[in-house]
Amino acid sequence: MTMGEVRAERRGDATWITLDAPSRRNAYDPAMAAAAVEAIEGASSSRAVVITGAPGAFCAGGSLRTLGRPDVAAMRELYRSSLRLFDAVRQCPRPVIAAVNGAAAGGGNELVIACDLAVAARSATFGQTGPRVGSAPVTGATNVLGVQIGEKRAKEMALLCRRYSAEEALELGLVNRVVPDEELVPAVDALVAELAALSPRYLEITKISSNIWWNAARDSFSNGLGMLIQAVDSPDMAEGATAFLEKRRPAFPPPR
Template sequence: MTAIDVERRGTVVWIRIDRPERRNAYDLEMARAMTAAVEDAADADAVVLTGTGGAFCAGGALNRLDDPDPEALRALFTGSLRLVDAIRACPRPVIAAVDGAAAGGGNELVVACDFAIATRRSTFGQTGPRVGSAGVLGATNMLAVQIGEKRAKEMAMLCRRYTAEQALAFGLVNEVVEDGGLADAVERWITEIRALSPRYLEIAKISSNQWWHQSGDNMNAGLGMLIQAIGSEDMREGARAFLEKRAPDFRGGRRAPASPEEVRP
């Protein structure tokens, strides 16, 4: 069981991430299932990506980063890149329907989608340097096009959390709706999409991917750096802290600066 529910509602494909016990963080099998579902939706009018249990998505699962399997983690990283690329390559509009937290790689899924609608209780943000990683698949490159370089660096590097209203003001989401009103809002957007030419929507979407494609080399380079950093002490400490629900101590094992007494001749 992949914990990815794919449902066709008429001419719309709904992809629902269903691992609420870990805030819908995805593993490799789930990433592959989402990618396949997006690729299989080329004949739909639209695709909706959403989560269950009060969360959108917490990105890639961190449960084994304290003792990582390099090959498995490499596969998850590259699978994540294939997923966001599939969202961008899909000829149909992909809507992120966000109800709850979109964090880390989940926030990057919002970046990859064409449109995003969020409930008021939703939150957004990256987790990278806080948990021993970096958001190289959207947050450190494409996000700057969407919300501006300074704000994107703030989000990607400082790992702050932002409300749905803040995300709307930044330009990360298109609309904020009352809690409980997400399905109706998505249907309203889909009704508008259905009135448009699928052929010319596809042309408009693929043409608008210019900045995404220009970020491609940067994403691949960042992915390579993440792979080289697999097993680093920062990765292990970040994962341990996350699993133990405590603040990470990335500098605890490093020698403190010498005191004045130590440097006296």
Template sequence: MAVCRERSEVSAVEVEHRDASVWIRLNRPERRNAYDVEMANAMITALHGAAEADAVVITGSGGSFCAGGALGQLGDPDPARLRELFTTSLRLVDAIRACPRPVIAAVDGPAAGGGNELVVACDFAVATRRSTFGQTGPRVGSAPVLGATNLMAVQVGEKRAKEIAMLCRRYTADEALAIGLVNEVVADDELEAAVGRWLAEIHRLSPRYLEITKVSSNLWWNAAKDNMNAGLGMLIQAIGSEDMREGAQAFLEKRKPDFRGGRRAGAATDEREPS
């Protein structure tokens, strides 16, 4: 089969048409492909434009899949801009689910925070052995309400999903395979070949009935949407909180956060004040 590749780049997101598939590549390796509003919108546009393809592949560049939303905005947040990032992130994961074509996460390297939630949102996931998975929310002053606190429980079980979402542990690719977060793990240099096999298999199937099957399988995603909106509302109300600032600043400074330090200082001040 001849390979036809057309590439365009919009705000650090490369969209490449390979025969009947659309590849969306995040291209900000210096920040582990953490996305901003412009990048999220570029992905949404590419997903909306892929209705005539056989399938969509989301991947990253530079040895990382995606570190989620850009955390630099949390340390000194602009409420309007951060609200836009949060709401656009919801539109992004919903666009993955609303896309009539199967969406494959091709993971090479860390899938962290919102990047792990992108894996949750995708229909299939293929990962290299060096890849890692996990949430970052409570560790960095946030909460993973766009998949990890709701839909992920359907994929990996409630107790395991709470462990992943609340404790922010890291999981190897083999561990992710064992719990059902990914479909296949391959050698580090075989990712594109493995994804190609998935695409070839999809190409032999009926697009119409694949779409019907995908729409029908969105039962649990649709049930989680109200929960996602509620969680997003709480995140927006918490913009600028002490925990958000401390978590983001600690992450950027590569140190452990001290979420209780401010509370201890405040309590000590209250004790010294005369009654």
């Protein structure tokens, strides 16, 4: 089933959801995020859900096409669509696996954070981009990521906007396994088969119970999104987004 720029396909015991906007490295806009949420919510009859990207990237996060000339209402919807997508992953009764087949950047990296399990192709890369492009990673990387990889490493990732290899992501604890690119699908299929042999009822209980840290951070998400909305059309946002689109280094205003 295809819903705009999202494809959902039942493969054995799993529903595979593919983010399919290769021209922008599978970055999502509100419509694409809504389609992904619909696909996730419609996959509860599967034993597992797999999220991956069309060839070329896993997900480059929220689309930055309009950030250089932002509209407050549009940006509010983009920010909120990110949270709706990540919440759908966490509220899905089935384990959600990130099959990371390329770059997971910005909100794409936060999508990995939201998933229950993650398998990465060796060529995959990871990292946050917020402070580099005039934004901040408030829906996972500034809070829940600290639980996953430790506070100092999480702050390094969120503040410095470095890029990490798949092997580095494995060492950090951001992913469960790294495999050669051509073995990504078989490795995920094997993980799905493992999950399919277990009780879906008790897997759901285990998953929902594990959301304690996500739920505890929920106020932080909302507060962070509110601050981002108030910063729409700021000089920092305009410069970061314009520099990104022009593929140059940003020259942000000095601190006040």
